[in-house]
Amino acid sequence: MDTSGERIASWTEPHDRKEAAMVAPTPHLTTLRVGAVGFDATHTLLEAVASRPALEAKILKDVSGIDVDPDTLWTFITELKRQHPRSGRDMDEYWPPLNRMLLEHVGASGDLDRMALRMHEQHYDDASLYCVRDDMRELLEWAAPLVSLVVLSNQQQGRLIGLLRHHDVLRYFENGGRGTRVYTSGHIKHSKPSREYLRAVARKLRLKSVRELILVGNSLENDAQAAKLGVRTAILDRSGLLNRVPVTLPGVTPVDSPAAIRSWIERLCGFVAEQPSDRGGNGVPEPEVGLAAEEDLPVDEPEPDDQSDVVPPNGDRTTDEG
Incomplete structure (x- = not known):
């Protein structure tokens, strides 16, 4: 789906030919529509x-x-x-x-x-x-050409933008030359990851439902609550503790590294790297479907885009977020 110069690509339809050589669909899997991947900012992107x-x-x-x-x-x-x-x-x-x-x-x-x-x-x-680890950068490099990436945070926008720029990660979130997608609670006017916040983000991204959003966070207390609204959610725990302790929240997947996040996204969306020897034949896991959610939250018709959610590459905002 292309709107106003912004490309939101299907995971099974890479919009760059060189990406198509790296990523191939697996026809026997039922793919899930993904419009964007949202990353919690502090303690996930920034550690x-x-x-x-x-x-x-x-x-x-x-x-x-x-x-x-x-x-x-x-x-x-x-x-x-x-x-x-x-x-x-x-x-x-x-x-x-x-x-x-x-x-x-x-x-x-x-x-x-x-x-x-x-x-x-x-x-x-x-x-x-804070730092941004090399394996997280590798994940962002891989994902950025395939789908819209967004930053989701409750932090004050100005300080957060400064941190992201300092650590040179804003460039991964540029969309079609329009700027960098950073959605903070002050900007959205609701706290992450509330129903209202996620709906507002989906509307600004022109998604049909919050189910088209994937969330990568680090908090079972906060980020994982998005799964109750139908958002497929990975919780990054580098200690691996959550992989050893049962996590009973439907739709929440514990991961211990960005490489595991990539595998999770590939499994969810029904494609694997173009390496036949690694595909595993019938052993490829089915994508997670039918998540237990309160409801599928459709979003309202998109509001006229005033670009209040856009931070141009030079970091100057188009509106004052206070």
């Missing part, structure tokens, strides 16, 4: 250089001067999150109050509200805290 406990301990020390054992700190943060669930709130709304409670707990002094906000902002202002 913390240090462990999460070490990352939080570093930020706390930078802001407050207080040195706390990372594992002890992480245990307390986990308990705070359990007592105060996010419940769909924007990250910019959710984290500063939690950080203030954390600062009070460790005995910090000073302007705690300002310090709490600074702790939240430092996650996205300090690009050195």
Whole structure:
């Protein structure tokens, strides 16, 4: 489907001849229509250089001067999150109050509200805290010519764009020369991955249903909830823990590497690499169909595209997201 210069290709119909030589359809499989693959931004595309406990301990020390054992700190943060669930709130709304409670707990002094906000902002202002691994870049290189890629996030758009640009990943998300697709909760006006958020993203991508979207995330608590709405969802867990522990959420597939994400997409969409010796004959798994979902969420007729969702290659926005 081509609309307004944007190509959203079927996975079984590569729009580039050189891609056609690399990717071939498997006729005996029932392919699923995929319009776009959405990547959670932080901790999936962008991964913390240090462990999460070490990352939080570093930020706390930078802001407050207080040195706390990372594992002890992480245990307390986990308990705070359990007592105060996010419940769909924007990250910019959710984290500063939690950080203030954390600062009070460790005995910090000073302007705690300002310090709490600074702790939240430092996650996205300090690009050195994150990296994009080579195997993730390989996945993006492979997928970008085949289908629209989008970034899905609850983070503040300006800071997120800066991080993505710093790590040179925006280029993978360019669509037909129109810009880079980055959908944040502030932009969409709903929290990811709510029903309203996903519908809005599907509408902007001119998809007929949210079922035409694949989501790659890292959180069973947050990203995996999209599967309840019919979005096929992979949860990246590099430790491999989720592959050893039963995951009972229908439509959720645990993966331990970007290579496994590629295999999952190939299986879902009914094609494999053009390597006959690797096809496995009848052993090729059937794609996952008939997911248990609350409903198939059709989207309304597309609104006139004001390009408010487009970030041009130079990073200048066409609208002010605040």
